[in-house]
Amino acid sequence: MSLNVEVPPPPELEGVDPNEYDDAEVVGDTDYKRDELEELLRDGAWEDAFEEWAADTGVDETEFDIVTDLGMLRQFDFFWDAFAERVGYHAPGIPEDWKEREYHPDLDSWGTVSAINAGLTELGQLVCEVLKEQYVDWETEYEAPDDLPDFE
Numbered sequence: 001m002s003l004n005v006e007v008p009p010p011p012e013l014e015g016v017d018p019n020e021y022d023d024a025e026v027v028g029d030t031d032y033k034r035d036e037l038e039e040l041l042r043d044g045a046w047e048d049a050f051e052e053w054a055a056d057t058g059v060d061e062t063e064f065d066i067v068t069d070l071g072m073l074r075q076f077d078f079f080w081d082a083f084a085e086r087v088g089y090h091a092p093g094i095p096e097d098w099k100e101r102e103y104h105p106d107l108d109s110w111g112t113v114s115a116i117n118a119g120l121t122e123l124g125q126l127v128c129e130v131l132k133e134q135y136v137d138w139e140t141e142y143e144a145p146d147d148l149p150d151f152e
Contacts, residue, residue: 003054005064010046011076013038033080033138037087040135041078041127049130050123059119063112066104067120070094076124078131087131091124093117 013034059067067073075092094103094113107113 003057003059003061003064005054005061007047007050007054008068008073010038010041011074011078013041013077013079034078036138037078037080037131037136040131043135045131045135046127048134049127052130053119053123053126057119057122058115060115062106063116063119066106066112067116069106070104072116072120076120076127078124078127080136087128087136089124089128091117091120093120 072092077090079088080086081088094107094116095101098104098107098113
């Protein structure tokens with residue numbers, strides 16, 4: 001399925017510690033390089049990833065309208081994980097108590113919520129892949145701690 005929508009602007013990355021997210025874990029002290037990643041997103045990485053995602057996503061236009069109404073695309077966070085030498089991410093999602101909270105008037109089923117949450121996760125992963133494979137050109141100078149055991 002294909003989603004025929006305009007590419008929205010890339011998110012502005014916040015200074016949240018990724019370990020505060022339930023879906024991310026970063027080991028050790030690191031420079032999350034959010035300023036650099038934000039610039040790469042503006043320089044085309046977001047557009048490249050979004051267009052690739054839209055060409056093959058299971059999210060339909062009604063579901064995408066909900067995403068844009070809720071400002072969910074602005075809630076993405078991307079960060080550099082120096083230990084793993086990868087771009088990590090946090091994708092926004094619709095909470096489990098969406099019915100009780102009357103989260104959005106067009107949310108009418110768990111299927112819709114599931115499609116949106118899965119679609120945003122796929123978009124986040126694709127953005128990370130595009131950033132790492134096509135845009136990120138720095139290498140991390142990671143030094144292992146001195147107290148690692150020897151395995152000989």
